[in-house]
Amino acid sequence: MNQPPPMPEPTHKPLDMMSLFQMVQDLRGGSDDGILTHEKLKEIAASKDVPVSHAYAAMVFDPGLAIDAKESLTIAICTGRCQLFGAIPLLEHLIETMEARSAAGEGGFDIVPRNCLDQCDYPPVMISRSSAGICSHRYAKIEDANELLEALAQDG
Ligand code: FES
Numbered sequence: 495m496n497q498p499p500p501m502p503e504p505t506h507k508p509l510d511m512m513s514l515f516q517m518v519q520d521l522r523g524g525s526d527d528g529i530l531t532h533e534k535l536k537e538i539a540a541s542k543d544v545p546v547s548h549a550y551a552a553m554v555f556d557p558g559l560a561i562d563a564k565e566s567l568t569i570a571i572c573t574g575r576c577q578l579f580g581a582i583p584l585l586e587h588l589i590e591t592m593e594a595r596s597a598a599g600e601g602g603f604d605i606v607p608r609n610c611l612d613q614c615d616y617p618p619v620m621i622s623r624s625s626a627g628i629c630s631h632r633y634a635k636i637e638d639a640n641e642l643l644e645a646l647a648q649d650g
Pocket residue numbers: 572573574575576609610611612613614615617618619
């Protein structure tokens with residue numbers, strides 16, 4: 495039987511859990527049905543004077559909240575324990591890229607935060623879903639996200 499690889503040492507400090515919990519109530523009030531747009535997340539994060547990545551990370555504390563996903567490409571990212579291994583800078587890069595693409599009228603994608611993607615031995619983890627299929631990205635780095643988006647743009 496294959497043994498999981500040794501867990502790497504944490505490389506990043508996690509976000510403050512209490513402030514994320516405190517944001518959940520605002521997120522619940524952000525829509526009647528729990529479906530939140532990126533713009534609404536930005537608005538709520540701005541009202542707390544924190545980056546929008548914090549609003550994405552706070553969403554995972556209420557399973558009734560979901561992203562208003564409209565694109566054919568979604569990138570799920572673990573913002574649970576994977577925070578200790580760089581998930582938040584990766585999420586912030588994805589957000590910046592998504593906004594830049596949207597501003598340029600290029601192919602968009604949706605970012606879906608998750609508390610765990612069941613591949614905890616390989617942090618941080620992203621899972622992409624597109625017309626090309628579903629792909630896990632273990633030990634995901636910013637370069638991996640860029641490569642993924644470039645490859646899918648060429649396919650699309
Ligand atoms: S904690 Fe990140 S995949 Fe499980």
